[in-house]
Amino acid sequence: MTYKAEYIWIDGTEPTARLRSKTKIVADGVPLPDWGFDGSSTNQAPGDNSDCVLKPVFSCPDPIRGGDHKLVLCEVYLVDGTPHPTNNRAKLRPVAEQYAAQDSWFGIEQEYTFFKADRPLGFPETGFPAPQGPYYCGVGADEVFGRDIVEDHMDACLAAGLKLSGINAEVMPGQWEFQIGPAGPLEVSDHLWVARWLLYRIAEDHNVAASIDPKPAKGDWNGAGAHTNFSTKAMREGYDAIVTACESMGAEGKVEEHIAGYGHGIADRLTGQHETAPFDEYSYGVSNRGASVRIPWQVEVDKKGYIEDRRPNANIDPYNVTRLLVNTCCAALEKAGQV
Known part of the structure; x- marks a missing residue:
């Protein structure tokens, strides 16, 4: 069985960031995986090096879709494994x-x-x-x-x-x-x-x-x-x-x-x-x-x-x-x- 996971993240729009989200189909019992996205479309990367990474940090039931579906809040990372400069959650943690x-x-x-x-x-x-x-x-x-x-x-x-x-x-x-x-x-x-x-x-x-x-x-x-x-x-x-x-x-x-x-x-x-x-x-x-x-x-x-x-x-x-x-x-x- 599978469920819909709505991956939510904070983009790089200035001067005020916006929310973005997209849906991933996840198998039951499988840990929520990291997932890539096009950072050049969210003001978080140039077009010639556009890949960014979503790392799930908080999930909860999705009250809109219901059932076993989830909302998944993510931090944004660079492909080298370091937090993206727009990732203010990573700055709060320490x-x-x-x-x-x-x-x-x-x-x-x-x-x-x-x-x-x-x-x-x-x-x-x-x-x-x-x-x-x-x-x-x-x-x-x-x-x-x-x-x-x-x-x-x-x-x-x-x-x-x-x-x-x-x-x-x-x-x-x-x-x-x-x-x-x-x-x-x-x-x-x-x-x-x-x-x-x-x-x-x-x-x-x-x-x-x-x-x-x-x-x-x-x-x-x-x-x-x-x-x-x-x-x-x-x-x-x-x-x-x-x-x-x-x-x-x-x-x-x-x-x-x-x-x-x-x-x-x-x-x-x-x-x-x-x-x-x-x-x-x-x-x-x-x-x-x-x-x-x-x-x-x-x-x-x-x-x-x-x-x-x-x-x-x-x-x-x-x-x-x-x-x-x-x-x-x-x-x-x-x-x-x-x-």
Whole structure:
């Protein structure tokens, strides 16, 4: 007997990578094999040396095809056996292993926008809808657009065994969010990429496009982010570690380093308006959605918990964001003896 394995990978498109996938027929009981592809068609190789290699790293049930079929997330390698330069998962692995004892947890809030006929779903053919206000967590056909797709996507993520923890309608018409986590840096990133693939694939069946553009509508409309909730064992046990982590991200050179890895077009979204802090200024505060990093009010009350980095764009590569947070915060906690 055989089954269909949908091999999924991240391409080399700049400035924001895209997902690609193709189907392999695999015999039952056989380990998932490596598989080649044409890197010259995915911005990952020249035409005269085009072969690249897919190495399976995570698989789960395929909720679209059903049965024994699988979704297979892959890392991209060169034919000499080294990770491809676009393989950001390979760059995360050694950092995650170095600080594994600190037991980092992540929860990523993926915002996205549905588009139909080149405009956000729910926008009229001419002009604009009513201003922001009623759409966030709204209900009713005049406030919410695309719920059927969102429900299908939620069911698919759960059937696939992904660590989906919730959904909600967002501030702009046609804009939604799903959350992945809590999970470690590699797991949360793997699950987010597969959840994105499922979102695009399911929206395709509805003749709608899902976009992770960080500023999908110009003007007085919220952008789309990927707020990243982060904690270590020490942070979940004490408030001093929370403060150390927050301070570490404002250290010399760290603001620029993180912003560079938090998604293309970040200056368009982090303007200091629409619940954002300016991209070139760093701040943190309790219950402050206008700060770079928010400490939830309950964390201050309990004197332990997690922080929310509000800067990452919707179009992040989560392997980059988790690597930066682990590397910066865990190194600072280790230096302070708070591990």
